[in-house]
Amino acid sequence: MSNTLDVNSLIQNRDPLSTWDSANQLWKKIPIALTPVEVSQSDWQSIQRDAETVASCFPILHDWLLRPENKDLHSKIYAGLDGIESDAANQPAKNNWGHATWRFDLYWDQADLKIIEANCTIPAMQAYSDILSELWQNASTQKLPFHNNTHDLLQNILELYRASGGSAKSPKVALLHRDQDSQISELNHYKKSWSKQFQVDLVMPDQLTISDSKLTSENTAFDIVYRHIFAWRLEKHSNLLLALKNNKTFHIYNPISAHFESKAFLAFLSEAADNIEHCHGFNLTKNQINAVKRSVPWTRVIFNEKKHSYWSTVSGKDQFLSFPEKFVIKSSIGYGGHQVLLGEMWSDPQNQQKLQKLMGSNQTITPHIFWDWLENTNLDTWIIQKKLSGRRHQTQFLDASNHLTEINGYVDASVFLSTGNKIKAGGGVSRIASGPVVNIGTGGGLAPFVVRPN
Numbered sequence: 001m002s003n004t005l006d007v008n009s010l011i012q013n014r015d016p017l018s019t020w021d022s023a024n025q026l027w028k029k030i031p032i033a034l035t036p037v038e039v040s041q042s043d044w045q046s047i048q049r050d051a052e053t054v055a056s057c058f059p060i061l062h063d064w065l066l067r068p069e070n071k072d073l074h075s076k077i078y079a080g081l082d083g084i085e086s087d088a089a090n091q092p093a094k095n096n097w098g099h100a101t102w103r104f105d106l107y108w109d110q111a112d113l114k115i116i117e118a119n120c121t122i123p124a125m126q127a128y129s130d131i132l133s134e135l136w137q138n139a140s141t142q143k144l145p146f147h148n149n150t151h152d153l154l155q156n157i158l159e160l161y162r163a164s165g166g167s168a169k170s171p172k173v174a175l176l177h178r179d180q181d182s183q184i185s186e187l188n189h190y191k192k193s194w195s196k197q198f199q200v201d202l203v204m205p206d207q208l209t210i211s212d213s214k215l216t217s218e219n220t221a222f223d224i225v226y227r228h229i230f231a232w233r234l235e236k237h238s239n240l241l242l243a244l245k246n247n248k249t250f251h252i253y254n255p256i257s258a259h260f261e262s263k264a265f266l267a268f269l270s271e272a273a274d275n276i277e278h279c280h281g282f283n284l285t286k287n288q289i290n291a292v293k294r295s296v297p298w299t300r301v302i303f304n305e306k307k308h309s310y311w312s313t314v315s316g317k318d319q320f321l322s323f324p325e326k327f328v329i330k331s332s333i334g335y336g337g338h339q340v341l342l343g344e345m346w347s348d349p350q351n352q353q354k355l356q357k358l359m360g361s362n363q364t365i366t367p368h369i370f371w372d373w374l375e376n377t378n379l380d381t382w383i384i385q386k387k388l389s390g391r392r393h394q395t396q397f398l399d400a401s402n403h404l405t406e407i408n409g410y411v412d413a414s415v416f417l418s419t420g421n422k423i424k425a426g427g428g429v430s431r432i433a434s435g436p437v438v439n440i441g442t443g444g445g446l447a448p449f450v451v452r453p454n
Helices: 007-013 041-065 068-077 083-089 126-139 149-163 184-194 238-245 263-274 286-295 317-322 349-359 367-376
Strands: 018-021 026-029 037-040 102-109 112-119 173-177 200-203 209-211 214-217 220-222 224-228 299-301 327-331 340-342 382-386 391-398 404-411 413-419 423-433 445-447 449-452
Touching: 007 126, 007 391, 018 184, 037 041, 037 423, 041 068, 041 102, 041 112, 041 263, 041 286, 041 413, 041 423, 041 449, 068 263, 083 238, 112 263, 112 286, 126 149, 126 184, 126 423, 126 445, 149 184, 149 224, 149 413, 149 423, 173 184, 173 220, 184 200, 200 220, 209 238, 214 238, 263 286, 263 299, 263 382, 317 327, 317 367, 340 349, 349 367, 391 423, 391 445, 423 449
Parallel strands: 037 449, 173 200, 173 224
Antiparallel strands: 018 026, 102 112, 102 413, 209 214, 214 220, 299 382, 327 340, 327 382, 391 404, 404 423, 413 423, 423 445
């Protein structure tokens, strides 16, 4: 850490960089690294281009899965979705396309960044990354080129609003969130930033009704709604359910799209690019195929090959059972890093406890036992992915209790995208954790993220 960084300033001013713990009714500070994670401009531009191209494959793959002959495969890829999210998974991609923001999570493999997950329902961290960047700049004499993700998000929302026929010169914006939302500090940052141009209100589902094709709260009819709440949480609100199904009419962003962030969906895209000759009518361009092969690591959906008629040439079973340390296994619809299993840590007591709880067993869970459970007992969908090397980051680390320690942790990166009229990638964010599963929800934190000019 540079001695020009004023740690006391960070401690005194870091309150906005917190999540709300509704169970204990308190604010929890997000741990932060004091040394930025840097990426060269050329490397960042390369992964941005690939991210745009990979995102362009999503509607193509989705519509291909909707074909009658792919019904069983569609059910497997989207297993775990129900209600309004399942309904959306059965609609053509155009009905649920046009996102103000996505987030592709990236992980290093040696010097290369790879796309390992997609988040497109409520892909957070734009504001958190901007808050941290501002805190870091104010506490340091060093000035670094940070990107304003909050500004990008607003511009993407406005672009989608205009493209969908929105005509208000100064549209009123509702930030739709749940009661006791853990990320309310991030939403407050949006409100503070965007209120310089527009009226912006934080609203909860119970406060909204439909009036004249707009969502209204008290005396305010909103022109734009940015949805920061899972669609399944809105199923008991009939007005919002109707509006969500007509998101372009009501200018609600983002559309319902949990199916696009199913990990099995990305896994199947990885396989399709490797075996495109088997995918009749799956019209990916050479550029799209190459982008997937280049930027998405080897990932496969786990099937019981005896029960499923499937054209997979390599399921990963034999490789995993022989060399589990070379792979990662994830629940397709898991989130927060909680259902991520590293083969290299299979025998660790903590990992064994997680496996036993998952399977309802008291015995030692070997890779063979687990794979048999995945194939024959478990009803959910899981994926297997090549383990990536990761990138270590030596830095001082300010934890949630404001204790400063040294950490040689793992870092990831994420790139933000919009899927409006033109898919475009913007800024990024980086997280840090002591172990290779990098996620704030499992005890990790944030690091300032910098794209360094070449």
